[in-house]
Amino acid sequence: MSRKSPSLSIVFALFVLLIAMTSVGSYAFFSSNETIKDQPIAFSHKSHAGEQKIACLYCHIYAERSSVAGVPSVQKCIGCHEMIEVEAQEGVEEVEKLLAYWEDKKPIPWLKIYDLPDFVYFSHRMHLNAEVDCKACHGEVAEMVQIEKVSSLSMGWCLKCHQKQEAPIDCNVCHK
């Protein structure tokens, strides 16, 4: 590749930087580790996956067979919470919220933390089949009081791992 005017490229880089800075606020949305605070229930993965040692797949039941891992049904939550002694749960505000959803037979409108654009195909099933640990993308969930996004989910981030693992890097594998 032949060397072209470096000054031009510097001007250009500055231009890009300028635009980047003006939009830095919304850019943060894509890249930061910021936690979304207003989940309908302050669900703690630390207490469930960490202290209670509930396996990921116990709740995210579709991960092994489908592209999506699935969020547990309200019934699933109640299934356990029903069995726990009433006294232990009484007055725990977040559990009360759960019971209210169950009472009304309404789904819990969780906010989505890990989201991929519509043009990307991603399969939990294939990653689990390739024995990729949940942690590889979702981090130390068992230690998170509130779930946070630990990976950028950018194409470069995906590819880095795919290359390392010698997984397919053909565009069509992920782009739909």
Next chain:
Amino acid sequence: MSKKTESKEESSIDRRNFLKLTGSAALLGACSQVEQPVKKLIPFVIPADDVVPGIATWYASTCRQCPSGCGISVKIQEGQAKKIAGNADSPINRGKLCSMGESALQVLYSPDRIKKPLQRIGTRGMGEWEEISWEKAFGLLASEMKQLQEKKESDRLHFISSPIRGQLSQLISQFMESYGTPHSYNYELFDGAVQKSANQICFGVDVLGHHDIAETDFILSFGADFLERWRSPVNQSVAYGEFRQSASRQNRGKFIHISARLSLTAANADQWISIRPGTEGLLALSLSNVIVNEGRQTKNLNLLELDIWKEMLSEYSTSKVSKICDVPEQIIRQLALEFTSRPRSLALCGENATAQKDGIFHAVAVNILNYLSGNIGEKGGLSFYAPYETIDEKRLDWQRIKNLPHEIDSGKIKLLLLHDANLLFHSPEGLALEKSFEKIPFIAAFSSFLDETTRHADLIFPLHTPLESFGDYVPEEDGGYRSVGFMQPVVAPLYDTRPLGDIFLGLAPELGEVVSDQFPQENFESYLKEHWEEQFFVSGLEEGLGFGIDFRPYWNRLLQQGGRWDNKASEAIAVSHPDLQKISKILKAFKTGKQGNADQFDLLLYPSLNLHDGRGANQPWLQEAPDPMTTITWGSWVEIHPVTARNLGVQEGDILRLSSSEGWLEAPVYPTLGIRPETLAIPIGQGHTDYGRYAKGRGVNPLKVLPLDLEPETASLAWASVAVSIKKTGRQSAFAKTEGVTHHIGHHDLVLSMSGDEARQLKGRAPLEVIEALPTRTGVNASGFLPESISKYLKPEINNQSEDYRWGMVIDLDRCTGCGACNVACHAENNLPTVGEEAVKNQREMNWMRIERYWGHNDHDDEAQQAMFLPMLCQQCGNAPCEPVCPVTATYHTPDGLNAQVYNRCVGTRYCGVNCPYKVRSFNWSEPEWPKPLDQQLSPDLSVRQAGVMEKCTFCVQRIRVAKEDAKIEKRQVKDGEIQPACVQSCPANAIVFGSLLDHESQVSKASRDPRRYRALEHLNTESAVIYLKRIIDTDKKSA
């Protein structure tokens, strides 16, 4: 890899980096403009047993787009219906589907559905409505019905429905009987009554009859468009594929079509014989005449009977008939000889002939030809089967319809209930049915759409569509499999609608014990279940299940497999002897002669392939699916012979006014060689004044100008033709058509055919030549097609990857009928938008898979009326011209041989489209629109492309992906046949085979080695992965 990073570090700006940087700058800019919505994750409250998010579930049902009753499977993802495919188990359609069947999702998700019960507020027919509650709607109708009951005028209630043919019709007749009215009718425009009546006369059976197309050697069709909307088109197309090319048969079947207009079916024939319209029966009788006089009749005929026939047929000498029919004498003789010299032959009589005033004559004449040639009840012939259940529905014949105004005037109809029978769209202007309807005291309609007839109601009950309802359907014709199709709700109801059965069950308690006692059931589902529980004991015994076995598993099986049917065809009904007296009377009653004055033209009406009798007109997929013969979309046209057009001084697009005795219509002309010079033709289906946004105000409705001529035997409307005089209007309109040029210019290798003789010579060759499969990506010749051809465009880094598959496709043009089902299937599967009439006029239609129609099949045949069809889709070239010109590498070659398109990478330069010799790339000129709830059909398996993106066929890569993943998990290779792109899946004639060319045992690899193989524009050295097999046109007379 390391080299690339180095060049980056040098921070030079090459084109690639420039685009990258501007791209990212633009993206960041966009980010600051748009606030990203936070998406939600909504869990189930209680998870459904059979739903795994992300994995589609297929539910069986029965297609109700036309009366054929094909079995379907509906793909459901997260509660939404995404795709319909044929049910492979169904004996009707064997997993295949036509364009209308594919489009049923646009009925379910139509933006024009009626969402709540409506009460009329303005004057009748003005279309001003008020939404009311179901209670109020029930109350209003019940009080009207009660009033009649009290006045002892129950019989003044009339109910007119489209044929239901299932337990629902049982419920309704039970309801009407107990209420006290005998006036419960069903109505269908194309109902086959004439054919049934002819079968009764000739064979003593009152059923339609099954033509064994698959097994016959020779088809002689008298205007029967059996590859279009005639009878059960998918069933017939599946059989047609076998008739043409089947491993299990010795010889390819030969097919000759006789009609005044070159229909799609006629274009598939080896020979089209143009005949004066309305004389088809005469020709059939003349053939019979030759057959009996030359002693070629069936051996089963005794001498006495033979003499009677000889005498009866003596009038129909070839010399006489030849003049009337305008068919050369020697062709008539030849046809007669060929028809009887093949082991199995079959004559069909179409509605062009039977929907005439003397329709019964034509139907009887063709029956006689089949009878004398010994085709009745034989393999490859015509047989009659009894349906599984007798459905007791009273047909509303046209005599009754003709009498409706009189009955209304005399107060015999005080309350009219309508269900899906669009009488006001079908009835000729002369009947003035609309005016009469105004005098009916109360009209209630049960419908999902505000069509022309529903619009005149006072009260509308919105119905579930078939995909939201329970039901069963007994097809009239299923080849003896005694099948019943089942329907089940595949999605939750979209609106506040109800199934028709539930509405009647809801009305019953209001109408006193006489009615309510009949119906203890709480809803139609339990009514249906009760009936089948009874049936279960019968068929349970048949199937050796015995008594006392739980019904539930049987019920579940009915729903799961989409119905019940036998594993093999039952015995045909024994036919009785022809009623010779009656036949003689019918033959004598026939008068030849032109309709109307000498200077008038015969205007032929025919059902539109995509719109049927008009019911498909509000489905945008069907509107935008090109008519196969003219490639016109979104409108009406009049077919005219070029010579006639020249004499009149009109050109394509000039609007003519056609006036009949009853009225006039105006439509632009489309000159075509596929019509007789003294004849015009126009399709039925457009010209809606209502029905929805896609149908309304589009084209013309030729049924309106018909005189009220009825066929006397069955009181059927003679809709097939009308005498018209023509006048130029001086106005013009451009067609929204997809054809560019009509002839393939100069290229000898686009759409190819061979003669019957050439084809027969191929027989001697080894069926599977030993050649290696197509190249994977290297482009190095291994295909046996071309000498060394190494691409200069190849990118070694891709080509060196090893891969297990090279996807390829074989399209057998000898099977392909050009029906275009693949086109609609592709739209449904791949989130393809419809662009509308104006955009099609600008050639901006979005078709990944289209049917190209060319005239003439070789260079010496320029003025031949031979239409040739070529399904054109991305050829997935091994040496693709599109790939090297993309500046952003949005299109590239996958290791398994696809020309992939990465939509989010595409910047819309359209270079690829320019460079593609096949013109199979579609560019989104505008933002696609899916008015809600049509968007619910969009598949999540692939992106919904936006404006400014180039898109294309990828052999349904989303399906390939799933199959490859399944294989990977199960640690195996993808099995042959495991992947079916949508076009392959739907193709009614099984013309398309898909698979990996690297697997020499695969279907596609075997088919690609057929001696008829060629590739389109092969001289361009694109190394395409789509292999066509030449069509055979067998015009050889000696071949018999």
